[in-house]
Amino acid sequence: MLEAAIGKMRGGGYKATPQRTAVLRALAEEQHQSLEEIRARCPGVGLVTVYRTLDLLGELGIVRRLDLGDGARYEMAEDHHHHAICESCGDISEFEKCPLDPTLLPLEASDFEVRSHSLEVYGRCAACR
Amino acid sequence: MLEAAIGKMRGGGYKATPQRTAVLRALAEEQHQSLEEIRARCPGVGLVTVYRTLDLLGELGIVRRLDLGDGARYEMAEDHHHHAICESCGDISEFEKCPLDPTLLPLEASDFEVRSHSLEVYGRCAACR
DNA sequence: TCTGTAATTGAAAGAATTTTTCAATTAGCG
DNA sequence: CGCTAATTGAAAAATTCTTTCAATTACAGA
Ligand SMILES: [Mn+2]
Ligand SMILES: [Mn+2]
Ligand SMILES: [Zn+2]
Ligand SMILES: [Zn+2]
Numbered sequence: 001m002l003e004a005a006i007g008k009m010r011g012g013g014y015k016a017t018p019q020r021t022a023v024l025r026a027l028a029e030e031q032h033q034s035l036e037e038i039r040a041r042c043p044g045v046g047l048v049t050v051y052r053t054l055d056l057l058g059e060l061g062i063v064r065r066l067d068l069g070d071g072a073r074y075e076m077a078e079d080h081h082h083h084a085i086c087e088s089c090g091d092i093s094e095f096e097k098c099p100l101d102p103t104l105l106p107l108e109a110s111d112f113e114v115r116s117h118s119l120e121v122y123g124r125c126a127a128c129r
Numbered sequence: 130m131l132e133a134a135i136g137k138m139r140g141g142g143y144k145a146t147p148q149r150t151a152v153l154r155a156l157a158e159e160q161h162q163s164l165e166e167i168r169a170r171c172p173g174v175g176l177v178t179v180y181r182t183l184d185l186l187g188e189l190g191i192v193r194r195l196d197l198g199d200g201a202r203y204e205m206a207e208d209h210h211h212h213a214i215c216e217s218c219g220d221i222s223e224f225e226k227c228p229l230d231p232t233l234l235p236l237e238a239s240d241f242e243v244r245s246h247s248l249e250v251y252g253r254c255a256a257c258r
Numbered sequence: 259t260c261t262g263t264a265a266t267t268g269a270a271a272g273a274a275t276t277t278t279t280c281a282a283t284t285a286g287c288g
Numbered sequence: 289c290g291c292t293a294a295t296t297g298a299a300a301a302a303t304t305c306t307t308t309c310a311a312t313t314a315c316a317g318a
Contacts (some may be wrong), residue, residue: 015285015294019130035275047296051276067196071275082243093241100248101230112213112256119229119248126240144265144314175268179306200304236303 002028005062008050008069012060018119019045023053027063031075032092068092068120082118093125134191141189148174156192159206159234161212167203168255177214197221209248215254218249223256 002024006016014020018069019042027033033041039050041043054074057063064077068085072093081094098119130239131153132204135145143149148171155170156162168179183203186192193206197214211222227248234243 005162009163017285017295019296024199045306046227048277048297049295053201067198069304084243086241087244094240095239098131099234101228103180103229105204105250110224111258112250113251113253113258114213117248117250119244119246121234121241123244124242129242142265145265148267177268177306178266181266236294 005060007063008060009056012088014056019058020047020053023050024057024062027057028073031072031094032066033075034071034073047070082120084121084123084125086128087122088124088128091125091127134186137189137191138154138185148178149182149185152179153186153191156186156203156205160223161195161202162204163200163202165228211249212253213252214252215257216251217253217257220254220256 002021004049005024005090006021009016009020013057019043020043023038023044026038030037035050035054036055038084039045039047042050054063058065063079066073066075066083068083069109070090079096080098081096082098084093084095100117100119131150134153135150138145138149151174152167153236155167158170159166161194164179164183166182167183168174171179183192183194187194189203190206193204193213195202195204199219208225209227211224211227213222213224214220215222229246229248
């Protein structure tokens with residue numbers, strides 16, 4: 001799966017440097033990490049390089065940046081999924097089944113071309129109840 | 130409508146200062162403003178006071194903070210609604226009809242208590258097509 | 259209406275986060 | 289290998305938000 005991402009980088013004309021692959025490996029270890037969490041997993045890679053790599057991976061569609069309540073978080077952009085955020089402990093869990101009813105989307109009527117969507121559910125997780 | 134908000138502030142034991150009502154008036158003029166847009170509508174109110182007022186109004190449930198792609202934006206927290214963001218011109222439009230199918234929410238099963246949700250739709254607006 | 263006081267304000271300093279710059283290094287092609 | 293354009297990262301700058309604290313003020317009670 002890292003191979004695929006590295007291939008995409010090379011295919012885009014970008015070099016597969018040790019720094020870039022280190023950031024990729026860090027991202028593969030856990031979803032929804034903050035910048036500092038990512039950095040902790042690839043010490044030795046400069047701050048600026050981490051930012052630039054995240055940008056690059058974002059443009060390549062490999063990584064997605066999340067803006068949930070607290071600061072920026074990053075995740076490997078795998079299958080379409082959504083997030084359930086616990087307002088008590090901050091835990092972020094994922095779910096794949098998309099509860100959006102496309103026939104209810106009132107936007108097509110108003111000539112808005114829907115390309116994508118993002119849905120976040122807030123509440124309390126099992127552990128916090 | 131501003132009266133209602135001012136009443137809520139007084140009711141919460143907070144003073145209705147000219148600065149706070151100026152920020153409220155600024156917010157009432159347009160939805161989804163950035164901090165600097167709000168500030169431009171109430172010159173004379175200090176930066177710190179604007180931040181603090183937005184916090185206060187947020188706690189009172191009068192104002193909501195949005196984290197769409199570009200920086201923080203603020204809106205009067207009126208009825209439940211969602212956002213359609215044009216990826217071309219950045220325009221943010223609202224729609225009230227909620228296309229969420231509650232029976233599809235796979236979270237109850239996993240003991241997650243859903244309190245609220247946020248849904249954003251990205252694409253191209255009528256003008257940009 | 260006046261006063262006392264706790265709440266509020268805002269200038270300044272500080273913290274946190276992200277971006278720009280640019281000289282030195284290096285991946286990968288030939 | 290050797291070349292060169294791409295990449296890196298330390299330092300400085302920009303941006304955004306928070307803390308501090310002395311001065312001001314809203315408003316409850318007299
Ligand atoms: Mn996720
Ligand atoms: Mn809105
Ligand atoms: Zn929890
Ligand atoms: Zn548009």
